């Protein structure tokens with residue numbers, strides 16, 4: 001069995017690849033190492049795989065390359081993690097997000113169904129739920145009012161995935177991740193930005209007085225869910241994958257202040273239009289279909305993240 005991990009140099013993809021390699025599976029990665037954030041971090045993620053995976057530096061929008069990868073590597077399962085993943089950046093880059101997150105994903109599904117792939121796991125996002133006060137978010141809630149091109153592109157891909165299941169019987173499991181954080185985390189996301197700002201004693205922009213709530217999910221829990229989904233062909237499924245306990249940013253910052261032993265310098269600004277008030281995951285379906293049980297709460301997860309950051313930056 002060979003698993004194709006797209007975006008395998010990224011935060012979540014590299015951790016998925018690492019776990020697959022540890023369990024003895026053969027892994028092929030496609031990643032274009034783009035500079036949305038520092039590609040050196042992506043190279044460092046790949047280095048942690050210690051040469052275990054076959055890494056193809058290329059773009060999922062390159063349909064010839066994608067066809068060749070499926071043909072030459074006898075791919076049996078796909079963890080499709082590659083994407084342009086920043087929400088706010090997407091506001092200015094609608095076309096790019098449509099091309100990478102939607103069109104290229106459809107190209108991958110095309111190859112997957114031609115090569116009788118057993119399971120295609122599609123990374124989606126809690127932001128498809130938009131701004132709603134119906135909490136917690138359940139998979140049957142309306143996902144039709146995205147606040148930015150990013151969730152729009154992910155929702156469109158969910159719909160294409162259904163058509164590939166319907167027409168070709170491709171098993172697609174869509175996982176809606178909720179605010180993933182942890183060691184090797186993305187530097188454009190709050191969990192790393194807050195540490196950067198506290199360590200450097202630089203101001204951090206905090207939306208709506210720190211009252212926006214997010215359902216932070218520790219990376220190892222998310223990866224556990226992806227691995228379970230890769231093991232289980234289930235037709236077409238959409239499954240939330242989150243911790244299930246939203247926390248206001250104020251509280252999140254307080255945990256870091258305590259851990260780091262310095263105050264955060266906060267500049268309060270109104271939230272941009274791309275930001276929902278809350279994300280809040282109902283995990284019932286993940287529990288039923290994937291035996292998913294998130295283990296790491298926020299205080300422990302942020303402590304692990306801070307410990308990694310210290311080691312990574314040589315801070316004692």
Ligand SMILES: NC(=O)c1ccc[n+]([C@@H]2O[C@H](COP(=O)([O-])OP(=O)(O)OC[C@H]3O[C@@H](n4cnc5c(N)ncnc54)[C@H](O)[C@@H]3O)[C@@H](O)[C@H]2O)c1
Nearest residue numbers: 007010011012031032033034059060082083123177179180
């Ligand atoms: N981190 C989160 O909180 C979160 C939440 C919801 C959904 N997701 C989704 O999970 C997946 C992984 O996210 P992440 O946080 O690891 O992001 P990431 O940016 O660290 O990883 C994505 C990887 O995809 C690669 N990539 C982007 N465009 C590509 C292209 N055209 N061709 C080849 N490779 C390309 C990037 O170089 C990067 O290494 C994404 O699909 C993202 O939308 C993440």
